Amino acid sequence: xxxxxxxxxxxxxxxxxxxxxxxxxxxxxxxxxxxxxxxxxxxxxxxxxxxxxxxxxxxxxxxxxxxxxxxxxxxxxxxxxxxxxxxxxxxxxxxxxxxxxxxxxxxxxxxxxxxxxxxxxxxxxxxxxxxxxxxxxxxxxxxxxxxxxxxxxxxxxxxxxxxxxxxxxxxxxxxxxxxxxxxxxxxxxxxxxxxxxxxxxxxxxxxxxxxxxxxxxxxxxxxxxxxxxxxxxxxxxxxxxxxxxxxxxxxxxxxxxxxxxxxxxxxxxxxxxxxxxxxxxxxxxxxxxxxxxxxxx
Amino acid sequence: xxxxxxxxxxxxxxxxxxxxxxxxxxxxxxxxxxxxxxxxxxxxxxxxxxxxxxxxxxxxxxxxxxxxxxxxxxxxxxxxxxxxxxxxxxxxxxxxxxxxxxxxxxxxxxxxxxxxxxxxxxxxxxxxxxxxxxxxxxxxxxxxxxxxxxxxxxxxxxxxxxxxxxxxxxxxxxxxxxxxxxxxxxxxxxxxxxxxxxxxxxxxxxxxxxxxxxxxxxxxxxxxxxxxxxxxxxxxxxxxxxxxxxxxxxxxxxxxxxxxxxxxxxxxxxxxxxxxxxxxxxxxxxxxxxxxxxxxx
Numbered sequence: 001x002x003x004x005x006x007x008x009x010x011x012x013x014x015x016x017x018x019x020x021x022x023x024x025x026x027x028x029x030x031x032x033x034x035x036x037x038x039x040x041x042x043x044x045x046x047x048x049x050x051x052x053x054x055x056x057x058x059x060x061x062x063x064x065x066x067x068x069x070x071x072x073x074x075x076x077x078x079x080x081x082x083x084x085x086x087x088x089x090x091x092x093x094x095x096x097x098x099x100x101x102x103x104x105x106x107x108x109x110x111x112x113x114x115x116x117x118x119x120x121x122x123x124x125x126x127x128x129x130x131x132x133x134x135x136x137x138x139x140x141x142x143x144x145x146x147x148x149x150x151x152x153x154x155x156x157x158x159x160x161x162x163x164x165x166x167x168x169x170x171x172x173x174x175x176x177x178x179x180x181x182x183x184x185x186x187x188x189x190x191x192x193x194x195x196x197x198x199x200x201x202x203x204x205x206x207x208x209x210x211x212x213x214x215x216x217x218x219x220x221x222x223x224x225x226x227x228x229x230x231x232x233x234x235x236x237x238x239x240x241x242x243x244x245x246x247x248x249x250x251x252x253x254x255x256x257x258x259x260x261x262x263x264x265x266x267x268x269x270x271x272x273x274x275x276x277x278x279x280x281x282x283x284x285x286x287x288x289x290x291x292x293x294x295x296x297x
Numbered sequence: 298x299x300x301x302x303x304x305x306x307x308x309x310x311x312x313x314x315x316x317x318x319x320x321x322x323x324x325x326x327x328x329x330x331x332x333x334x335x336x337x338x339x340x341x342x343x344x345x346x347x348x349x350x351x352x353x354x355x356x357x358x359x360x361x362x363x364x365x366x367x368x369x370x371x372x373x374x375x376x377x378x379x380x381x382x383x384x385x386x387x388x389x390x391x392x393x394x395x396x397x398x399x400x401x402x403x404x405x406x407x408x409x410x411x412x413x414x415x416x417x418x419x420x421x422x423x424x425x426x427x428x429x430x431x432x433x434x435x436x437x438x439x440x441x442x443x444x445x446x447x448x449x450x451x452x453x454x455x456x457x458x459x460x461x462x463x464x465x466x467x468x469x470x471x472x473x474x475x476x477x478x479x480x481x482x483x484x485x486x487x488x489x490x491x492x493x494x495x496x497x498x499x500x501x502x503x504x505x506x507x508x509x510x511x512x513x514x515x516x517x518x519x520x521x522x523x524x525x526x527x528x529x530x531x532x533x534x535x536x537x538x539x540x541x542x543x544x545x546x547x548x549x550x551x552x553x554x555x556x557x558x559x560x561x562x563x564x565x566x567x568x569x570x571x572x573x574x575x576x577x578x579x580x581x582x583x584x585x586x587x588x589x590x591x592x593x594x
Contacts, residue, residue: 013499
């Protein structure tokens, strides 16, 4: 009884949040999945829709636009996650031993994080303007100045690799964050370990290869999780840079048009479910792993 | 990696990297870092330069030039168009971030110092809420807000209160995480001593814990303010024209083909000023929020 009296007040104090999370996160996720399994393809209709099982989940693959948006999301994810990881790592590597005006450098690399994708999308749409030749502005114009006209391309309007261009602003925005993560990771490696490796005859590169890099694995995993889940739900950036164009359609923008233009709740919910699943597939194991690790230590 | 490690890292870093293969390496690194600074600042240059140009200089051939005539014409037009959105964003982000901080403090306090059975599992369940793509709850959320609003006779969907509610609820995980990780560093003996003195849970929170919580409050308020200010997804799904925040307004202004680049860029800068000011003045706390977002390690 005394034990209960000891923890009950705490539970009560947290209970509003527990209820909110239960309803708004888990309840609504469940509701969304349920909606995705109905034939409620008309938002006006008062009827709740009939249960149709996984029909929507399989049916959507026959839609060309869905296939396209999935392909776009994959291209975007590969380029963005890879690019931000490499650039962030490189910046951290260049700074890890301390450099003059380090806080200044960090401030510059990180500032895009403080700004919305909508605001930066405005300038990136200009920079990645698809006009070439005499009409070229933005980066294409810059290539022209540099005598590199052959580099001019359609950027995000390129039918095949446009989404690779779309990843550029995202890399610009997020690599400072990844740099900060890696920088903390680099500096978490005890100096004695490096010293010991040097005493054992390791070259400076050997120290990195055998001592520092293996110790960066947990940071790399965190960075991958963060970048991955941002990438799979990317929305603002695509809307800001190209609006609702099919050529840059991703699942999140497809869902938006399914809800507001096609007025098809079941389809919107189906796409949303796919987005959730694609993230949950790697985030859930990560969270469980993280919780277990916390218990051990 | 913990927030504390990230904070401490820069200070404990070796300030004088001498041993390294001499000065050449340091110079190469410095030059590379400066080069990246230039690349990172290209969008800033474009934003500023374009926003001060008169319409007569909106020619592709002058795209990268400084304005011949500097004018704030575009700025005043942009301000006029954006002002209602900026007011709405403040009405959203100020109360929203304060409520978030209060909830986060309560949860973090209980989950670190007044634990109940199952607190760890609950915390992990909370954390999942941090990673879910909000698309997965959006359609039912709209429905729920409409229904609840109708039942209670208040307007939740379409207005700012509903948007505040959504941000507060989905901000619970990150706010709880930040406060919990911060409170873990308060010695348990302190809480125990207070308990022995006969102080209850709330009394201890008020007289022992809250007085030292300043930094955590700063981190959470800044984090939530920034994400509410920069959010587009919730805003576009949950608000109507009269309560559109800055991002939605900016997207509409910039998305219209009739809006000249100078006005788009000026509007993008205006929309970013509040979060940039916070970043410049309180970057340290902003960083800690970012690091918390990477979970602990």
